[in-house]
Amino acid sequence: MSFDLTILATTPDTSDDEIRAQAMRCAAGRDHPEGDHDARIVAFYEALREVYPDSGPASRGGETPWASSPVEAGIDRVTMNL
Numbered sequence: 001m002s003f004d005l006t007i008l009a010t011t012p013d014t015s016d017d018e019i020r021a022q023a024m025r026c027a028a029g030r031d032h033p034e035g036d037h038d039a040r041i042v043a044f045y046e047a048l049r050e051v052y053p054d055s056g057p058a059s060r061g062g063e064t065p066w067a068s069s070p071v072e073a074g075i076d077r078v079t080m081n082l
Helices: 016-028 039-051
Strands: 004-008 068-073 077-081
Touching: 004 016, 016 077, 039 068, 039 077
Parallel strands: none
Antiparallel strands: 004 077, 068 077
């Protein structure tokens, strides 16, 4: 069994409805915003890949939690298939 986990870049004042809409856009694979990457997402993605590589030899053979790789990253989110 596998599941997807998405980390979203939001602000403290983002409403639950806005977060839900952002998550649904990510799940549907559409309407991703263009622009500069959110620094928090970049830092999270880099730290994640440092511990659990998502490409190359180290990403195979049960050495990482990925059910599929590479990890999907956008300017406002990181989605992992675990």
